[in-house]
Each structure stands twice: as structure tokens, then as C-alpha cells.
Amino acid sequence: MSRLTAEQGLPYGQRQMTYNSRLAQELASWADTQADGAGLHKGLYQAYFVDNRNISDIDVLMDVTEQAGLDPVIARQVLQDRTFAPQIDADWQRARPEGITGVPTFVSGGLCVVGCQSYEMLLRFVNHLRGIEG
Numbered sequence: 025m026s027r028l029t030a031e032q033g034l035p036y037g038q039r040q041m042t043y044n045s046r047l048a049q050e051l052a053s054w055a056d057t058q059a060d061g062a063g064l065h066k067g068l069y070q071a072y073f074v075d076n077r078n079i080s081d082i083d084v085l086m087d088v089t090e091q092a093g094l095d096p097v098i099a100r101q102v103l104q105d106r107t108f109a110p111q112i113d114a115d116w117q118r119a120r121p122e123g124i125t126g127v128p129t130f131v132s133g134g135l136c137v138v139g140c141q142s143y144e145m146l147l148r149f150v151n152h153l154r155g156i157e158g
Contacts, residue, residue, distance in 0.1 A: 041078070045072070045079055046080070046112065047079070047103055049108075049115075050106065050112055053108040055094060061094065071084060086099060086100055126138045127139075130146070133153050137149045
């Protein structure tokens, strides 16, 4: 765990694999339309970054959905029909020209830092934006 995550109490496990998050993104967009959908975002974070679960696996996504208190039957249908695929496509089209290819991404002053970075890297980014070297 990096110093940043430890200091902020943000859990982060030792991931061994990187999984395609496309279906998780579609599921999260659907969850945003549900009254109690916010919990899915936390569950997806926990599954991927802490528990090293394969968030490209439908059964994993349904487990996270159910744990978040959402209906897995409806969620499975949303993914099967790819209901939110156009929305995610549009999000990606807006993000690519900005250099955003992953999460998290920090953008400011025409610069971006992509992916989970160390405290030191983020501090260098902020200091660069403030005109402070080192």
C-alpha cells in the first residue's frame, strides 16, 4: 500500500492482474440510474483494487451488484443487452483526446497523470502545476 492510501485510509490490495473494466463501467452507468446505485461504485473499487477480483467476469459483477443491494437479474439483462454501451462509448470518445486512458486520471494545465500513482508522483504533479520544481 502506498503512503497516500495508508494515510487516507483508502484500502488497496496487491493486484496481480489487470482486468478489462468495460462491463463494470456499463454496470456502473446503470447503477447511477438507480435510487441506491452509489454503493455499486464502492463495491467495484473493493472488488478490483482490494480483493483482486476479475471485474470482467459477469458472475463477479452480479455478486458485487447483489452486495450493493441492487437487483442482479435486472443488472444481468442490462449487461446482456449492452444498454449503456453507447454512453460508455461517448465517454471514451470525450476522454481519449484529453489523454485519459484509465482511472483515476488527474488533469490540469494541459497535463494529465493516469492511473493509481504514488504520493510522490502526485506531489510532483501538483508542484509542477504550482511552478515549484522538485
